[in-house]
Amino acid sequence: MSMGVKEAIAARHSVRAFARKPLTGDEIHELLEAARNAPSSLNTQPWRFKVVTDPADLAWFGTSEASRKQGWLAGAAAIFICCADLAHYVKDSQSAAFFYRDSNIITGEPMDGIDAYVAREAAAAEQAKFGACAMNTAIAEAFLMLRAVEMGLGTCWVGMFDEANIKARFAIPEGLRIVNILAVGHPDEPEVYPRKRKTMEEIVLK
Numbered sequence: 642m643s644m645g646v647k648e649a650i651a652a653r654h655s656v657r658a659f660a661r662k663p664l665t666g667d668e669i670h671e672l673l674e675a676a677r678n679a680p681s682s683l684n685t686q687p688w689r690f691k692v693v694t695d696p697a698d699l700a701w702f703g704t705s706e707a708s709r710k711q712g713w714l715a716g717a718a719a720i721f722i723c724c725a726d727l728a729h730y731v732k733d734s735q736s737a738a739f740f741y742r743d744s745n746i747i748t749g750e751p752m753d754g755i756d757a758y759v760a761r762e763a764a765a766a767e768q769a770k771f772g773a774c775a776m777n778t779a780i781a782e783a784f785l786m787l788r789a790v791e792m793g794l795g796t797c798w799v800g801m802f803d804e805a806n807i808k809a810r811f812a813i814p815e816g817l818r819i820v821n822i823l824a825v826g827h828p829d830e831p832e833v834y835p836r837k838r839k840t841m842e843e844i845v846l847k
């Protein structure tokens with residue numbers, strides 16, 4: 642199936658019911674490839690993904706406190722544990738900033754202050770770094786979610802989870818924080834709920 646971005650945006654919705662059909666390695670690769678190409682601040686690309694497909698692990702997500710017992714997760718074909726790499730974020734910011742400055746891709750005032758910017762980032766509290774990394778990771782996931790629609794797959798962003806539990810089970814390295822988990826699979830939904838959206842008037846500031 643091939644569709645334009647407009648159609649993919651219109652068709653995307655949170656899918657919480659899936660067919661019992663695993664994802665192929667190629668499908669997983671295609672999804673990650675979409676995320677890999679997303680933009681990020683100073684090209685830091687702080688996203689890291691652990692792709693879980695083992696049926697026992699998927700079942701665990703559905704029954705465990707780690708997902709606040711969101712049972713439907715057990716039916717997903719894969720769960721992407723979407724992480725932000727705080728440990729490498731500042732170093733990556735710095736090297737990208739210097740690359741942009743030295744190759745004159747970004748010039749002028751922002752680059753004049755880049756040393757101070759990087760120093761501020763390095764000194765920032767973990768929560769501030771997490772905010773920056775999570776913002777970038779969310780953009781990558783948006784790309785992934787739209788590519789999934791184009792491939793006939795469904796996704797659902799899951800923000801209710803217990804980080805410590807998941808980090809322990811899947812040995813997520815120190816220095817990484819989990820932004821969210823993302824359920825992925827072939828949709829098999831009894832019903833698709835209409836999406837409720839605020840009106841243009843509500844979201845556009847006068």
Ligand SMILES: Cc1cc2nc3c(=O)[nH]c(=O)nc-3n(C[C@H](O)[C@H](O)[C@H](O)COP(=O)(O)O)c2cc1C
Nearest residue numbers: 653654655656657711797798799800801802821836
């Ligand atoms: C940050 C975030 C956290 C979410 N957490 C959950 C969750 O824990 N469980 C769930 O079933 N859906 C979750 N969702 C999905 C939202 O409920 C859904 O995107 C929203 O209701 C709009 O519906 P739509 O995605 O179908 O357009 C989350 C979405 C986002 C963006």
